[in-house]
Amino acid sequence: MFDDAAPLKVYGLKVSYFTGKLEAYLRYKRIPYDFIPMTAHDFTHKGRLKTGAMQMPMVELPDGRWITDTTPIIEWLESQYCESSILPDEPLCSFVARLIEDYADEWLWRPAMAYRWIHDQDARLLSHQISSVMGRNISVPAALKRWNVRRRQHKNFVLRDGFTEATAEHIKNTYIRLLDNLEGPLSTRDFVMGDRLTLADIGLMGPLFRHFAMDPTPAEIMRERAPNVVAWVYRVWAARSAKGVSLPRRVPDDLAPLLREIGETHLVALNANARAWMSGHKTYDVEVQGVRYERLQTSVYRAWCLERLQAEYEELCFEAKAMLDQLVGADGLVPELLKVEGLETGYDPEGFAPFLSRAAPVFPVVRD
Ligand SMILES: N[C@@H](CCC(=O)N[C@@H](CS)C(=O)NCC(=O)O)C(=O)O
Numbered sequence: 001m002f003d004d005a006a007p008l009k010v011y012g013l014k015v016s017y018f019t020g021k022l023e024a025y026l027r028y029k030r031i032p033y034d035f036i037p038m039t040a041h042d043f044t045h046k047g048r049l050k051t052g053a054m055q056m057p058m059v060e061l062p063d064g065r066w067i068t069d070t071t072p073i074i075e076w077l078e079s080q081y082c083e084s085s086i087l088p089d090e091p092l093c094s095f096v097a098r099l100i101e102d103y104a105d106e107w108l109w110r111p112a113m114a115y116r117w118i119h120d121q122d123a124r125l126l127s128h129q130i131s132s133v134m135g136r137n138i139s140v141p142a143a144l145k146r147w148n149v150r151r152r153q154h155k156n157f158v159l160r161d162g163f164t165e166a167t168a169e170h171i172k173n174t175y176i177r178l179l180d181n182l183e184g185p186l187s188t189r190d191f192v193m194g195d196r197l198t199l200a201d202i203g204l205m206g207p208l209f210r211h212f213a214m215d216p217t218p219a220e221i222m223r224e225r226a227p228n229v230v231a232w233v234y235r236v237w238a239a240r241s242a243k244g245v246s247l248p249r250r251v252p253d254d255l256a257p258l259l260r261e262i263g264e265t266h267l268v269a270l271n272a273n274a275r276a277w278m279s280g281h282k283t284y285d286v287e288v289q290g291v292r293y294e295r296l297q298t299s300v301y302r303a304w305c306l307e308r309l310q311a312e313y314e315e316l317c318f319e320a321k322a323m324l325d326q327l328v329g330a331d332g333l334v335p336e337l338l339k340v341e342g343l344e345t346g347y348d349p350e351g352f353a354p355f356l357s358r359a360a361p362v363f364p365v366v367r368d
Contacts, residue, residue: 007032011042012057015129017112018105019057020210022070025202028239029081033059040134052358054366065355071105072353074202084241086199090249092320093193095312096327099262100192101203102305106362107266111174112211113157115218122215123150156366162293170291174265175218178207179226181258186228190235193255194248201236209233256327263328264289267337269296270306274340277303301360304347310338 010026010033012019026033036042038056047054050066059067067073078087088094116122124146131145138145163171182204185192192200212218213233222230251259265288276284276298283295313335316324321335328334347360 005032006062007034008062009034009036009060010057011036011038011046011059013038013130013133015126015210015214016056017109017206017210018055018070021105021202021206022057022059022073024205024209024236025070025074025077025086027237028086028197028202028241029077029084030241031077031081037133037136039137041137043134052356053361055359055361059354067354068356068359069354070206071101074199076354084243085247086197086202088193088198088247088249090247091316092323093198093248093251095309095316095320095324096251096255096259097193097199097203098312099309100200100258102270102309103262103266104203104206104208106302106305107262107269108174108178108207109157109362110161110163111171111178112207112218113153113161114163114168114171115175116211116215117150117154117158118163119217122217123154125216127153152368156363160297161363162296164294167291167293170289175212176221176225177261178258179222179229181261182229182232183226185252185254185258186232188254189252191232193252194245196245196247197236197239198247201232205233205236209237251323251327253327256329259324259327260329263330263333263337267334269293270302270309271337271340273298274303274306274343277345278340278343297363297365299360299362299364300345300347301362303343304345304360306338306340307343307345307347310340310343313338 008026008031010019010022012022012035014037023033023035038058042058043054043056046058046066050060051058051068053068055068057068057070059073061067067076074086078085088097116126127146127150131142131149134149135145182192189195191197192204208229212222213230268288269286272284272286273296277300282298284298285292285294286296287293313321325331325334348356353359
């Protein structure tokens, strides 16, 4: 059985998006864990054998079971550690927190990877940091290991993820708009949705902590443009669950620009991905805020993300749906985007995640 006094083993990297997200959560909840710097061998072999997906982080529980995918991991841990929940009870707040998490996980991945791999200073530093940890047991010259990491990440997560001359500015400005949308709210309160940490903060830590706040180029921009976001990143990292402050019961009005942005970008892309998946297309094109992204990889994982958001949205009462539409600022846009008639991915119908033995990675094809 699960022994909650023994530490979890978290395999990941100190520069990894999703490892940073999970660690921020575990620290907040005071869940003991040992961090194990992941090797390339762990990534491929443990990934394939224990969870079916080569992705980080992977977690080994004290009872020997393995789990992957931070979204269901956090959901499952919330059911085991009920104190100091990070999920608001109020249904609209809960939906908005999940929506922000999904946007942070899936939409902000592209600008986070672009900022890391298109600028020489960031790419040099990060290829060194990643290859010296993941490749520590591989006897190949260090320069070759660095080159290989840089080439792999740039090819898969920049060039093959829609970064072109036509989209470059839009991708870079996605980050700038994120900072602008958060700076105001975070100058008036401690966390994104109120004075208590929620899933929205944990989700946003993925891109904002280990990428945007730490990679040299975006970190410089953040310090200059959004000092309250810098302070928030480290406030979340330092936060420990405490009694006394209540979870939000109302979505703050000043989150409207962020929610509008999520509607115009992430929901449009999720919708197009789900339609492509249903028609059996391996890639799809989508126009986002007037910019055309081409040949994006269709992802069953992201179709499942939409399926889950759609199910939670359906649970909202009429007033909550109307309020959400108002916050997103486009009449009828939200239900339209969330609704993909007949979407049934068949991914995890029994609700086994994060314990799936064949978890789906976000990108079905990643080439070495
Ligand atoms: N949905 C997963 C995504 C995990 C993920 O994609 N992690 C990245 C590293 S931060 C990864 O392993 N990418 C695959 C690769 O590099 O091949 C989660 O929330 O844990």
